[in-house]
Structure formats: structure tokens, C-alpha cells
Amino acid sequence: MEFTDKVVLVTGAATGIGKGIAEAFAAEGASLVLGDIAGEKLMTTVNELKAKGVKVVGLKGDISNVNDANALxxxxxxxxxxxxxxxxxxxxxxxFLPVGEMTDEVWNLTIGVNLNGPMYTSRRAIPEMLQHGGGVIINIASVAGLGGAFAGAAYTATKHGLIGLTKNTAWMYGAQGIRCVAIAPGGVNSGITLGGEPSALGNSRLGPQFGTLPRVAEVKEIANVAVFLASGKASAINGAVIAADAGWSAGG
Ligand SMILES: NC(=O)c1ccc[n+]([C@@H]2O[C@H](COP(=O)([O-])OP(=O)(O)OC[C@H]3O[C@@H](n4cnc5c(N)ncnc54)[C@H](O)[C@@H]3O)[C@@H](O)[C@H]2O)c1
Structure with a gap:
């Protein structure tokens, strides 16, 4: 088991893709540190894993809050x-808000969680990883980080930004043993919700694009990619964005 004696931290691990990623690393022997803003669901996930003998701790917190991110x-x-x-x-x-309909609330929340959060955790993790000879940072981006026709303006901007953060981190720290990679899922059967009433313009512009999605991936398929990218088998992969989208982005 490749991850025995390795410690893997997953944000947003209470449900969906994050929970699947936690389970996949646990199956490879990893010890886990799990964070989520949804405290009760997080504890359910932690207890399920503990019942299987996994070494795991969970911490409720808001990843867009620097103190919570540092604490995790x-x-x-x-x-x-x-x-x-x-x-x-x-x-x-x-x-799916286009920029002409953007609210400060949606913009700030999306930037806070999707972009500030990964910066806070990466910043705090780098010295810790360097102390032990390196590590791997995996950023869950999206096809919305590759093109402009997959989400609203805020989500698209954050996922493009996250890919920029990934590439820069890879370049800056690769020589010191830290790899940083991004996964760009397409549609995933995770239970993610839109977070409110969608924009009519957004719906009408994105609808035809969603009609071209080859298929929805299962959480496990994304989790498998994460485990591979963190493993020694992916040692030459640094700064790359791996589309795990059933070919959606290949269609343009
Ligand atoms: N599901 C998809 O189709 C899809 C496609 C592309 C990319 N993604 C990306 O995959 C990742 C996981 O998405 P998912 O589909 O599992 O969604 P999800 O809503 O099922 O899970 C997201 C988790 O993040 C947690 N979270 C939200 N805000 C938080 C905060 N401020 N602090 C800490 N935790 C917080 C939620 O409580 C939840 O448990 C996201 O980054 C998403 O953008 C998802």
C-alpha cells in the first residue's frame, strides 16, 4: 500500500468528490486529515472511516477563513x-452568473472558497512539506478552468486562477521535491448544487454546451486520478492539468 505512513489532507471532505478522495487514499493505507464547513456531515465521514480502521481526524472550518485554513x-x-x-x-x-449580473456576495464567496482557500492551505503546507523532503499538492479545478463556456464568471475566474496557482507552485517548488498538479473534472455525480436560482442568461448560454457533455463521471473516477497523481507513479507530472472529463474539453 503506497500511502502507508503518509498523511493526506483533503478539504471539503464531508461529501461528494472530497469524500471519495478521502476513501480512496484510505484504501491505500493513508492517514487522513479532513476539513469541511459542514461539521455534522464531516463527522459522519470521519466516523465511517474510523469504523474501517482508518487513522483519521476531522476539523470543521471555513476554508476561505485564513485562521481555519491554517488550523487544518x-x-x-x-x-x-x-x-x-x-x-x-x-x-x-x-x-451561472455572467459578469453583468454578478453580485459582490457570489463573487467574494466564490473567490474566497475556490481560490483564497487553496492559497491559504498551500502557503501553510509548503514549509511543513519541505521539512520532510517534499510532497504533493492537488488542486481540484474544473473544465471551467480551461474554457469560458462551462460556468458563471466567478467560478470560471477562480478555476482559471487555481490552474495558475498550480503551475506557479509547481515551477517554484519542483526542484525542492514538491509537485503541484490540477485535476479538471467535467460533470461528476457528486450531489453538488448550483447554490441558488441560476441566471437565465447563464442557463441559455451554457445549456447547449452542457448538452455536449459525453457522460457524467462517478466520484470514484476522479478519486482514482487524485491517488495516481499523488503516487510515485506520477513522479514526472508537475504543473499539469489533467482533464478527467470523459473528453468534454477535447471537444472545445
Ligand atoms: N461535481 C462536478 O460536476 C464538478 C465538476 C468540476 C469540478 N468540481 C469541483 O470539485 C470540487 C468538489 O465538488 P463536489 O462536486 O464534490 O461538490 P459538493 O458540493 O458535493 O462538495 C463540496 C464540499 O465542499 C464543502 N465546502 C463548501 N464550502 C466550504 C468552505 N467554505 N470551507 C470548507 N468546506 C467547504 C462542502 O460542505 C462540501 O462538503 C469543487 O472544487 C468543485 O468545483 C466539481
């Missing part, structure tokens, strides 16, 4: 004495 990273070293993998997965969507 610090929990890894406090509990397990090291941190090998960070999966920045927590994310929110933006009701």
Missing part, C-alpha cells in the same frame, strides 16, 4: 507529525 494544516503536524499530500477540493458554484 496545523492539525496534520500536531496529530501525525508530517503532511505529505494536500488535496484542495472544497468548492462552491456561482449560479
Amino acid at each position: 494544516i496545523d492539525l496534520a503536524s500536531k496529530t501525525f507529525g508530517r503532511l505529505d499530500v494536500v488535496v484542495n477540493n472544497a468548492g462552491v458554484v456561482d449560479r
Whole structure:
């Protein structure tokens, strides 16, 4: 089991893709640090994993809050004495709002969770990883980080930004043993919701694009990619964006 004695931290791990990623790393022997703003659901996930004998701790917190993000990273070293993998997965969507309809609330929330959060956790994790010879940061981006026809303006901007953060982190720290990669899922059967009434313009512009989605992926399929990217088998992959979208983005 490749991840025995390795510590993997996952944000947004209470449900959906994050929970699937936690389960997949647990199956490979990893010890887990899990964060989510949804405290009760997070504890359900933590208890399910504990019942299977997994070494796991959970912390309720808002990843867009720097103190909560720092506390989550610090929990890894406090509990397990090291941190090998960070999966920045927590994310929110933006009701497909185009920029002309953008509200400050949607913009700030989306930037806070999808972009500030991964920066906060990465910033805090880097010294910890460097102390132990390196690590892997996996950012869960989206096809909306590759093109402009997959979401609203805020979500699209954050996922493009997250890919920029991924590439820069890879370039800056690759020589010191830290790899940073992004996964760009298309549609995933995760239970994610739009977060409110969608924009009519957004719906009408994005609808035809959604009609071209080849198929919806299962959470497990995204989790498998994350485990591979964090493993030694992916040692030459750094700064790359891996589309896990059943070919959706290949269609343009
Ligand atoms: N589902 C899809 O089709 C899809 C496609 C592309 C990318 N993604 C990305 O995958 C990631 C996971 O999405 P999902 O589909 O599992 O969604 P989800 O809504 O099922 O899960 C997201 C998790 O993040 C948590 N979260 C939300 N805000 C948070 C905050 N401020 N602090 C901490 N945790 C917070 C939620 O409580 C939830 O448990 C997101 O980054 C999303 O953008 C999803």
C-alpha cells in the first residue's frame, strides 16, 4: 500500500468528490486529515472511516477563513507529525452568473472558497512539506478552468486562477521535491448544487454546451486520478492539468 505512513489532507471532505478522495487514499493505507464547513456531515465521514480502521481526524472550518485554513494544516503536524499530500477540493458554484449580473456576495464567496482557500492551505503546507523532503499538492479545478463556456464568471475566474496557482507552485517548488498538479473534472455525480436560482442568461448560454457533455463521471473516477497523481507513479507530472472529463474539453 503506497500511502502507508503518509498523511493526506483533503478539504471539503464531508461529501461528494472530497469524500471519495478521502476513501480512496484510505484504501491505500493513508492517514487522513479532513476539513469541511459542514461539521455534522464531516463527522459522519470521519466516523465511517474510523469504523474501517482508518487513522483519521476531522476539523470543521471555513476554508476561505485564513485562521481555519491554517488550523487544518496545523492539525496534520500536531496529530501525525508530517503532511505529505494536500488535496484542495472544497468548492462552491456561482449560479451561472455572467459578469453583468454578478453580485459582490457570489463573487467574494466564490473567490474566497475556490481560490483564497487553496492559497491559504498551500502557503501553510509548503514549509511543513519541505521539512520532510517534499510532497504533493492537488488542486481540484474544473473544465471551467480551461474554457469560458462551462460556468458563471466567478467560478470560471477562480478555476482559471487555481490552474495558475498550480503551475506557479509547481515551477517554484519542483526542484525542492514538491509537485503541484490540477485535476479538471467535467460533470461528476457528486450531489453538488448550483447554490441558488441560476441566471437565465447563464442557463441559455451554457445549456447547449452542457448538452455536449459525453457522460457524467462517478466520484470514484476522479478519486482514482487524485491517488495516481499523488503516487510515485506520477513522479514526472508537475504543473499539469489533467482533464478527467470523459473528453468534454477535447471537444472545445
Ligand atoms: N461535481 C462536478 O460536476 C464538478 C465538476 C468540476 C469540478 N468540481 C469541483 O470539485 C470540487 C468538489 O465538488 P463536489 O462536486 O464534490 O461538490 P459538493 O458540493 O458535493 O462538495 C463540496 C464540499 O465542499 C464543502 N465546502 C463548501 N464550502 C466550504 C468552505 N467554505 N470551507 C470548507 N468546506 C467547504 C462542502 O460542505 C462540501 O462538503 C469543487 O472544487 C468543485 O468545483 C466539481
